[in-house]
Each structure stands twice: as C-alpha cells, then as structure tokens.
Amino acid sequence: MLTMFRFIRTLATDFVDLIFPTLCLGCNQSLGANEKILCTKCRINLPETSQHKEPYDLNLLNKFAGKVPIQFLASYVYFTKGGIVQKLIHGIKYKGQKEAAKEVANWYGHQLLVESKLIGKIDVIIGVPLHKSRLQQRGYNQADWIAEGLSEALNVPMRTDVLMRNKFKESQTRKNRLERWENVKTVFTVNNHNEIKDKNIILVDDVLTTGSTIEACAIELLRAGCKSVGVLTLAATHR
Ligand SMILES: [Zn+2]
Numbered sequence: 001m002l003t004m005f006r007f008i009r010t011l012a013t014d015f016v017d018l019i020f021p022t023l024c025l026g027c028n029q030s031l032g033a034n035e036k037i038l039c040t041k042c043r044i045n046l047p048e049t050s051q052h053k054e055p056y057d058l059n060l061l062n063k064f065a066g067k068v069p070i071q072f073l074a075s076y077v078y079f080t081k082g083g084i085v086q087k088l089i090h091g092i093k094y095k096g097q098k099e100a101a102k103e104v105a106n107w108y109g110h111q112l113l114v115e116s117k118l119i120g121k122i123d124v125i126i127g128v129p130l131h132k133s134r135l136q137q138r139g140y141n142q143a144d145w146i147a148e149g150l151s152e153a154l155n156v157p158m159r160t161d162v163l164m165r166n167k168f169k170e171s172q173t174r175k176n177r178l179e180r181w182e183n184v185k186t187v188f189t190v191n192n193h194n195e196i197k198d199k200n201i202i203l204v205d206d207v208l209t210t211g212s213t214i215e216a217c218a219i220e221l222l223r224a225g226c227k228s229v230g231v232l233t234l235a236a237t238h239r
Helices: 002-019 040-044 058-064 084-094 098-115 132-138 142-154 177-185 212-223
Strands: 073-078 124-127 163-165 188-190 200-208 228-236
Touching: 058 073, 058 212, 073 098, 084 098, 084 142, 084 200, 084 228, 098 142, 098 228, 124 142, 142 200, 163 212, 188 212, 200 212, 212 228
Parallel strands: 073 228, 124 200, 200 228
Antiparallel strands: 163 188
C-alpha cells in the first residue's frame, strides 16, 4: 500500500515538474515543495511597485495624457537589468515558461483582491495581442497567460477573441516616427463588439515601456464602445 502511495506520489511530482519548472527562475536554486516559479527568497525580494494602492495616480497616468483616457494603471514589479524580474520576464517570453506568467499573475491578482479598490469595477480582461508571426514562433501569447492568471484570481472573465492584431503590411524600418505611429495605430482591430459594449476593460501586458502599444489598443477598444480601459502589467521599466 505504502509502495503504491509512493508510486502515485512520484507520478504526481513528475507531472507537476512537466508544468512548473523545478528551479527558481530568479536564482536557479532548486525549488522547495511549497515553492513555485520563484524560491521564497527571490519572491520576498521582488521589487513590488505597490502602484495598485494608488492606481489613479496622475504621475503614472501621465504617460497617456492627451493621447487616450486610461482609467487606471498599475504594474506588479519593477523591471531592473540583471534582476529577478528580468530573468522572470525572459523565462516567460523566450523560454516557454507560460505557466510562470500565469502563476505570477495569480499572485498579483490575489494582492489586488486584498489591497486594491479596483476590483468590482472590472468586467472583462484582455491581453495585448501578439504579432501573428511571433505567436507562431513562440506558440503562445504571454499576455494571454498573464490575463488568465489575473482572470482566475479575480474571478473576472478574459477574452482572446475581441482585440486582434493585424499583419504588418509593410516594413516599419524605413518609416519616420509619425508614419510608424500611424502604422501601429492601424495594427489593432476589434471583433465581437457586443462583448465589450459599455464594459469596463482591463488591458494586460507583460512589461510597460513607452505605452504606445497599450495606447493603440485602448483607442480601438474605446472606439468600439467599451466604457473604460484600465491597464495592468506584470512589470514596468521606470520608477
Ligand atoms: Zn530564487
């Protein structure tokens, strides 16, 4: 009986190893039985932004001022070169660690549930769509996995069939800044308008940098009739 139990337990552990990495994505040390993705030390050392406590902070929203009305903005952690977050994001984007994206988003979601007043005002969660060519290459859209982790934790539905990214018609490289922006603007389209009509949307991405992709997505969603757009990302580059 005991042998059988051990056998089943080994099977279960092997199965979990398939889904979750057994080494910490931050420091490469072996993970303990109750640790997922990051060891306890790395998780404690995550440079959290605490922005969810002040998601309507105008300094944060300044990025979008005069461009598109973003309801609120918060990122889970700061992206610092060579730090835990860079390794985490690298794993999520380039090493197939999509479960890590979901798990970390789940931690964030639970933090939002406990500490943020945003919840209850959200109807739909949408990940920023990936270029089709990159989606084929990577096999998954990390923003959708982050959206799924948040969706589970917050108990808010997510959709992948509303916001679409079109193929580039021509190369970006020979264009000037304004032309490039015009090109980005036409990259996103909205399907299934009824699913977002008069709804409060959260747009989700992995790293917030200039915000121009978020801006282009938000413009299309608002044009399609949603009530508001807020933004949550796993990481942000600037303090
Ligand atoms: Zn670690």
